[in-house]
Structures are given as C-alpha cells and as structure tokens.
C-alpha cells in the first residue's frame with residue numbers, strides 16, 4: 001500500500017471512490033467498470049470474472065496480475081475459438097493498455113480466471129479483486145456475483 | 156510470383172467463361188462451399204452411441220429423431236465458454252417461447268471423469284429447463300464426438316488440474332435428424348434464432 005498520491009495529478013474521482021491504491025505514474029489513472037462474475041457450484045470448479053479496464057491517463061499501463069482472497073490462483077486468461085470451432089483457454093500474460101484505451105474482459109475472450117476457490121461464489125455476494133500493474137500500482141474492485149446463467153453485468 | 160501470374164493469365168485465356176462457371180459451382184455447391192467447421196456431422200440416424208441423461212435415462216442419437224434438435228459439447232468445469240454457451244442457448248430458447256418445448260436441446264460433456272450424472276443434473280438445472288445433459292463412458296463420448304465431427308482434448312493446467320479444449324459450435328438438426336446448420340460460438344442472437352427457426356420448420360418444407 002505505497003501512498004505516493006501526493007506526487008502529482010491524482011484524479012479526484014479515484015480519491016473519492018477509494019477503490020484505487022495510487023502508485024507510480026500510470027495505474028492511478030485506471031478505472032475498472034462493469035465488473036461481474038457468475039456464481040459457482042461449490043469450490044472445485046474455477047470461477048470467472050469480467051470487467052472493462054480503462055486507462056484514462058496519458059501513459060500506457062500494463063496489467064501484470066490479479067489477487068483476491070476468494071481464489072488462490074487468480075489469473076488473466078484468454079479463451080479463443082479457432083477456425084474449426086474448437087475453443088481453448090490459456091493464460092493471457094501481461095496486458096498493456098494504451099492511454100485513452102480500454103480492455104474488455106468479457107465472456108469468450110479475456111477473463112479473470114479464479115482457480116482454487118477458497119469458498120463458493122454465492123449469487124448476491126461480492127468479492128474484492130485487485131489488479132496489479134507493472135508500475136507497482138494496484139486497483140481493487142468489488143465484483144458482484146450474479147447467477148450461473150448471467151450473460152453480462154446486468155444479469 | 157511472376158510465374159504464378161503468368162499461369163493465371165494462361166488459364167484465363169483458355170476459357171474465362173468456363174473457369175468462372177466452374178469457380179461459381181465450386182464455391183456455391185461444390186466441395187468449395189463454405190463449411191463453418193472442418194467436416195460435416197453425420198445425420199443422427201448414422202450415429203451410434205449410448206449415453207445417460209441427467210435423469211438417468213439411457214439415451215442415444217435415436218432419441219433425437221422425430222423432433223428438431225440442438226446439440227453442443229462442453230464440460231461443467233469450464234468457467235467461461237460453456238456457461239456462456241449455455242446462457243446464450245437459454246436466451247435463444249426464451250426468445251423462441253413455446254416453440255422451444257418442441258425441440259431436443261442436448262449438452263454432451265467431453266469430461267465424463269468429472270461430469271457424472273449428478274454433476275450434469277445440478278449444472279443443467281441452472282439453465283433453460285429444455286436443456287438435457289448427457290454423459291457416459293469415455294468410449295461412448297468419443298463415438299458421439301466422432302459422429303458430430305466434434306473434437307476435444309484434455310489439457311493440464313498449472314495447478315495440477317486440467318481443462319478441456321473442445322468444439323464450441325452448436326449443431327442444429329431437423330426432425331429427420333439431418334444437419335440443418337451450425338451456430339458458431341459467439342454468433343449474435345439475430346442470426347442464431349432464425350437458424351433455430353429454420354431447423355424447426357425444415358421437416359415440413361424439406362419433406363419430399
């Protein structure tokens with residue numbers, strides 16, 4: 001929790017939201033929108049969470065990892081479907097978001113894969129998910145847990 | 156590059172009209188006609204496999220003939236693509252309303268090791284009530300996948316678990332068990348629902 005917020009130009013909105021731990025240049029300008037996830041059946045199956053990560057700043061930011069008390073192995077994954085219609089899923093690695101751009105974590109593409117759940121994901125509850133950036137900054141969002149058959153942030 | 160172009164011009168000179176007609180046939184009706192997937196699934200009547208549905212009934216391809224059918228492959232430990240497909244299908248079925256109950260909608264697992272009858276029952280229970288979950292011995296799953304020309308593969312993950320790569324398309328058959336079309340993963344609802352309606356009416360129009 002490095003508090004470097006005094007350095008310069010910390011956007012007021014992030015100060016007010018209290019959802020971001022400001023750090024070095026870049027990641028303090030990250031805004032996470034429309035986060036949602038699906039309920040799980042027990043803890044043996046991995047979960048997935050979705051959101052839009054927007055870089056409102058003037059420097060590129062690189063998303064390097066995830067952390068949450070809900071899962072021991074949270075990781076950014078990407079699902080792909082090839083020309084034969086076969087879907088597969090693999091770790092997505094680091095994701096760089098250019099200034100003014102956003103990256104969508106959405107069904108069938110990038111997702112926050114929640115492996116080794118510590119407790120079941122129960123519809124109606126929330127869990128905190130921390131996004132870690134290459135500049136050392138972290139952004140934590142509360143992710144609502146929707147039904148298993150949810151199709152988007154509205155359910 | 157130069158040589159290839161020369162050859163092309165040569166062919167064109169030899170008979171532009173004939174070539175054009177041939178190309179047209181090739182693309183529209185011939186072997187060059189666009190196939191969304193590698194190979195076409197067999198008619199349901201030509202498939203052979205025995206599985207168990209989520210209510211412990213013995214089932215096979217024969218159970219699907221007589222009504223239009225929608226089939227897709229997946230597994231319940233799939234966090235992203237499968238729940239998305241199941242919820243998309245649930246949405247299409249809701250849009251079809253009463254017509255949905257005139258269809259067979261079957262989710263066949265490619266992970267029978269973890270997807271027992273009980274696991275399938277619990278899982279499909281969260282989606283549209285028309286959706287049935289089929290599982291069974293590995294060799295029968297393999298025969299089913301072969302019939303649909305679907306593929307799947309077990310892939311180990313870092314945590315010591317495994318995930319499954321699998322065909323994510325939805326197969327649509329008419330009431331006679333002939334393939335009508337496939338719905339690609341992520342196909343927008345505006346395209347998917349009319350395709351399903353086609354499968355629902357094909358048996359009437361296609362009757363000879």
Ligand SMILES: [Cu+2]
Pocket residue numbers: 077078089090111113234235
């Ligand atoms: Cu994943």
